[in-house]
Amino acid sequence: MTKIKFDIKEEEDWNVLLFELDGPLVPDDLKSINPPRLKGTKGVVLSGRGPIWLYGFLVHHYHPTKFLAIFDPRIDGGIIIESHAPDYQVGEVLKIEEGPE
């Protein structure tokens, strides 16, 4: 019952965490999702199609990392939503080379 698959694209200053669901997620699935370990010294960019509460769960999970961004295909970039680093500001858009296909 691997409903979620994670893929990591490592960039110089952040990791892009791509996720893919192989079926609809139910809230109870959050109990068994184990997001991959990522370096806290780099930022994390979340990317994938899934419910907003899956994103909320992942945002909470990765909040100790350098900064956190969410890829938005309509904007074609990663929007920084939190940052512990002065050179990455909330509201900035990161150009993501390795977006989802």
Add this chain to the structure above:
Amino acid sequence: MTKIKFDIKEEEDWNVLLFELDGPLVPDDLKSINPPRLKGTKGVVLSGRGPIWLYGFLVHHYHPTKFLAIFDPRIDGGIIIESHAPDYQVGEVLKIEEGPE
């Protein structure tokens, strides 16, 4: 340029934070959004239509509260995505009386 309006419905053990946008949000707007102060001893349930990165921003903002849930109209409940309280578990669904109309 009040693009976002917040409304709070106080329940016994959590606050429902409803937000409403009066126009499309751009990433830069995150710099000026000031979410209302809510009691940390209660949970927070986020509810509203907006981009996933607005939710990410709000999840980060309220993460010190007792627990955090996101209302999903398809599930008709608030899905707990993080919790500091043993009686509220990640993946549980809260029945929200005061959902958006």
